Amino acid sequence: MPEKSNREAVLDKLREEALKVRRNSWRALHAAGIGHVGGALSAADLLAGLYFHFLRLRPGEPEWEDRDRFVLSKGHGNAALAAVLAQAGFFEESRLDEFYAYESLLGMHPDIKCEGVEMSTGGLGHGLSIGIGMALGARLQNKDFRTVVMIGDGELQEGSNWEAAMAAVHLSLSNLTAIIDYNKVQQSGHIHEMMGLEPLAEKWRAFGWAVHEIDGHDMGEIVDVLDALPLEADKPSLVIAHTIKGKGASFAEDTYLWHNNAVTDEVYEKALAELEAQS
Amino acid sequence: MSASANGNVDVPEWVSLAANQSRLSFGLAVTELAQRDDSVVAIGSDTLDLIGLRTLQKEHPDRVVDVGIAEQNAMGIASGLATTGMHPYLCGYAPFITARSMEQLRNDVAYANQRVVIGGACSGISLAVSGGTHHAVEDIALMRSLPNMTVVVVADAHQGWHATLATQDYDGPVYLRLGGRAVETPVTPIDANFEIGKADVMRAGKDVTVIACGCLVPEAMSAAETLEADGVDVRVINMHTIKPLDRDAVLAAAAETGGIVTAEEHHLTGGLGGAVAELLAEEHPTRMRFVGMPDEYAIVGPTGQVRDRYGMSARHIVDACRSLR
Known part of the structure; x- marks a missing residue:
């Protein structure tokens, strides 16, 4: 067999981490007994790409001042964030078994007190403004750290995002990237049935962002867009990542029923078996 | 300076x-x-x-x-x-x-x-x-x-x-x-010390205490002068920090004077008066009166007149102090 190219080897490693993010997300959600399955699984590949290919971090020194910043604005995806932080070495993977536990720093939503978490989120429509503040903080202190904010699609129904969308362009924050986890489903149904977002890319372009659309489950596309940041000089970058809610668990894909649902022993075993088959 | x-x-x-x-x-x-x-x-x-x-x-x-x-x-x-x-x-x-x-x-x-x-x-x-x-x-x-x-x-x-x-x-x-655009009567010294959480006793007094904040502080000082003419000795505290509240200043006033009037340009619900009452109810139940905005929305008009209409002037503080005598 011919030796794999370096790129393929890198992508394989990232795919492996992504699979592990899914496994670990299920582990945390199973420990909790219930949780936001769909939005954790849709973001798993993106998070693996970010934490194992893009973000400059020192897991042993989480407060390192020149670190890149990542804000999970869609805070309900915390199972996946906790998973990737554990995998990156911010804390032991065994802590995932403490998801929702008494006095745990791993609750349904990220807590700034937890190692590696840059901001407490969960109230929707907050992350992009916070990211602007971080990006401005870098500029004002002549630091070259980069800020990435992951926004949920349903979350874009909150008007505060559009205040921030305006401001990031006005301030020419090319050190800021927003990634939309566009899984097309929110708590009560499909987004286009609830409060549609389309034409989404055109909206952001009209606001003045540099926009690129990718398949948010294709690691090659994820890596390529991250390597291309900033997409244009003097503009903030927006990546619209088309994803599938509940990706990797056939029974949970593309349905609002798995936005937040019980994770029984039976569900957990089924989910792990499906992931095993994909590995 | x-x-x-x-x-x-x-x-x-x-x-x-x-x-x-x-x-x-x-x-x-x-x-x-x-x-x-x-x-x-x-x-x-x-x-x-x-x-x-x-x-x-x-x-x-x-x-x-x-x-x-x-x-x-x-x-x-x-x-x-x-x-x-x-x-x-x-x-x-x-x-x-x-x-x-x-x-x-x-x-x-x-x-x-x-x-x-x-x-x-x-x-x-x-x-x-x-x-x-x-x-x-x-x-x-x-x-x-x-x-x-x-x-x-x-x-x-x-x-x-x-x-x-x-x-x-x-x-x-x-x-x-902060205030805004309406007249603000200077009441604190230009070079006053300021410490967050430490109330200013603007006027010593032993009969009754007015604990005020914001634009009601000069009104409280004016009320104290009016009452002094009647022989009522009023302590005035500028409670500039609502949280953390200066507990010592409030408890001393409760122990040393005959009642407490709070005065603020804020709804009577949840403001300075509420903070003082919460403390005193537990630590030192004290007769109180509350000067502030009643549970309604104010009309339009010149600020001074509107404040007076809703009971937030010196004369209302005077009345409140008298009612505690």
Whole structure:
């Protein structure tokens, strides 16, 4: 067999981490007994790409001042964030078994007190403004750290995002990237049935962002867009990542029923078996 | 401030520039702090002139970021900046910078415990002619209900300056409640000491105590003079910090005088009066009267007249004190 190219080897490693993010997300959600399955699984590949290919971090020194910043604005995806932080070495993977536990720093939503978490989120429509503040903080202190904010699609129904969308362009924050986890489903149904977002890319372009659309489950596309940041000089970058809610668990894909649902022993075993088959 | 050759004390420049407006002395103090400390940055919400940030903008254009009429965004940006080690001073209209951005305030600033100073100008019914949409008579209650939040109500422009400077090395988020456009009667000395959390006893007295904040402090002083003529000895406390409340000052007043009147330009629900009553109910039950805005929305009119209509003038404090005798 011919030796794999370096790129393929890198992508394989990232795919492996992504699979592990899914496994670990299920582990945390199973420990909790219930949780936001769909939005954790849709973001798993993106998070693996970010934490194992893009973000400059020192897991042993989480407060390192020149670190890149990542804000999970869609805070309900915390199972996946906790998973990737554990995998990156911010804390032991065994802590995932403490998801929702008494006095745990791993609750349904990220807590700034937890190692590696840059901001407490969960109230929707907050992350992009916070990211602007971080990006401005870098500029004002002549630091070259980069800020990435992951926004949920349903979350874009909150008007505060559009205040921030305006401001990031006005301030020419090319050190800021927003990634939309566009899984097309929110708590009560499909987004286009609830409060549609389309034409989404055109909206952001009209606001003045540099926009690129990718398949948010294709690691090659994820890596390529991250390597291309900033997409244009003097503009903030927006990546619209088309994803599938509940990706990797056939029974949970593309349905609002798995936005937040019980994770029984039976569900957990089924989910792990499906992931095993994909590995 | 320095003594001049003839022995008089020179009046510092900020005093005249502030023109007895605490919103301006706040802006001047932020400008001063920005010159002292590279981490200070002012975030505006279409408030450059309201707060008086043109000089800072001219001298350090990068240190003034006015994001336009978008308080939610301004609050989130301030929080994000604070996480990077900057010390943001957020400038807004009190009614909008508190209520409009309340969730960002709670989650991004208070819950995340970020070092953000929020200056809320035009509080109370200082903008009485603007109508109820522009009145802030619930902001103390909102801010006081947030863990980690420090709440300061300045009595005049002088205190606005000193209170703002006092935030330089203060930890955690702070809400500074400022006046706006309406006349502010100077009542504190230009060179007064200011310590967050330490009330100022403006007038000693043993018969009854008035605990006031903001623009009701000069009204309380005026009421005390009226009562003095009747032989009533009134203690007046400027409770500029609502949270953390100066418990010692309140408990001493309860123990040493015959009753307590609170006075504030704020709804009677949840403000200074509530804070004092909560403490006394547990620690030292005391006869009290409350001067403040009743449970309704104010009419339009000149600020002084509207304040008087709703019971927030010196004469109402006089009546309240007498009713405790």
